[in-house]
Amino acid sequence: MLKLDNIVAGYGRTRILHGVTLDVPKGGLVALLGGNGTGKSTVLKTIVGLVKAQEGQVTLAGQIINDVPTEDRAALGLSLVPQGKEVFGGMSVEENLLMGAFHRRRHRTEIAGDLEGVYQRFKRLRERRNVAAGMLSGGERQMLSIGRSLMARPTMLLLDEPSAALAPRVVEEIADAILALRDLGLTLLLVEQNVGMALDIADYIYVIRGGRIAFEREVGDGVAMDELQEFYLGGKEHA
Numbered sequence: 001m002l003k004l005d006n007i008v009a010g011y012g013r014t015r016i017l018h019g020v021t022l023d024v025p026k027g028g029l030v031a032l033l034g035g036n037g038t039g040k041s042t043v044l045k046t047i048v049g050l051v052k053a054q055e056g057q058v059t060l061a062g063q064i065i066n067d068v069p070t071e072d073r074a075a076l077g078l079s080l081v082p083q084g085k086e087v088f089g090g091m092s093v094e095e096n097l098l099m100g101a102f103h104r105r106r107h108r109t110e111i112a113g114d115l116e117g118v119y120q121r122f123k124r125l126r127e128r129r130n131v132a133a134g135m136l137s138g139g140e141r142q143m144l145s146i147g148r149s150l151m152a153r154p155t156m157l158l159l160d161e162p163s164a165a166l167a168p169r170v171v172e173e174i175a176d177a178i179l180a181l182r183d184l185g186l187t188l189l190l191v192e193q194n195v196g197m198a199l200d201i202a203d204y205i206y207v208i209r210g211g212r213i214a215f216e217r218e219v220g221d222g223v224a225m226d227e228l229q230e231f232y233l234g235g236k237e238h239a
């Protein structure tokens with residue numbers, strides 16, 4: 001579904017990604033793990049087109065999209081789920097959700113149907129539909145961020161550290177929500193620092209360090225936590 005082939009990218013003259021290759025199969029749930037400043041967000045920005053690949057190819061559903069503008073990548077089914085802290089705090093929950101449908105010209109009844117779908121998935125958002133997003137808990141904000149992306153009817157979601165700054169019980173709730181999206185048939189790339197969560201839900205794991213993929217492995221009996229930690233931050237526990 002999504003392939004990065006030897007991506008070199010950065011900011012101005014500074015190179016951050018030094019040849020990143022990764023593959024997210026259709027319907028798969030792939031995690032990209034790494035510590036602070038290792039290039040995870042730059043990978044996501046390159047996929048959505050906010051950072052231009054200086055070398056290499058970004059392929060979505062068989063189409064090379066290096067030259068496709070960011071707004072048109074959304075129309076190809078790609079949606080970035082920012083961290084929950086990036087919701088519009090002064091707007092209500094419902095207004096935030098409707099923003100997700102904004103770029104698509106769609107009939108009002110269709111949008112109402114999508115909104116109902118998000119409320120069924122995240123019951124707490126329905127209860128709090130008229131509350132300012134800034135008043136929500138961290139977990140509710142993360143649900144809102146995912147819900148807003150779903151309003152654009154994506155086929156592939158890129159999740160930027162959905163577990164960041166959340167209590168373990170809430171992380172479990174978000175993990176369940178992500179698994180439910182996979183069961184729905186969505187393709188998911190999850191960027192995380194939370195190794196435990198990623199191992200619980202992902203089918204395949206990449207670890208990025210210093211702008212390079214340092215480790216990759218199918219999740220199953222083969223991936224041991226300590227082996228991952230070694231590649232993750234030189235053996236240091238981080239998340």
Ligand SMILES: Nc1ncnc2c1ncn2[C@@H]1O[C@H](COP(=O)(O)OP(=O)(O)OP(=O)(O)O)[C@@H](O)[C@H]1O
Binds near residue numbers: 011037043
């Ligand atoms: N807009 C920018 N201009 C210049 N350098 C940047 C910019 N954004 C990020 N960087 C640098 O690129 C490197 C990688 O940053 P990136 O945000 O991709 O890391 P990350 O793995 O997502 O880290 P974090 O988990 O802290 O968000 C860092 O050294 C950072 O300082």
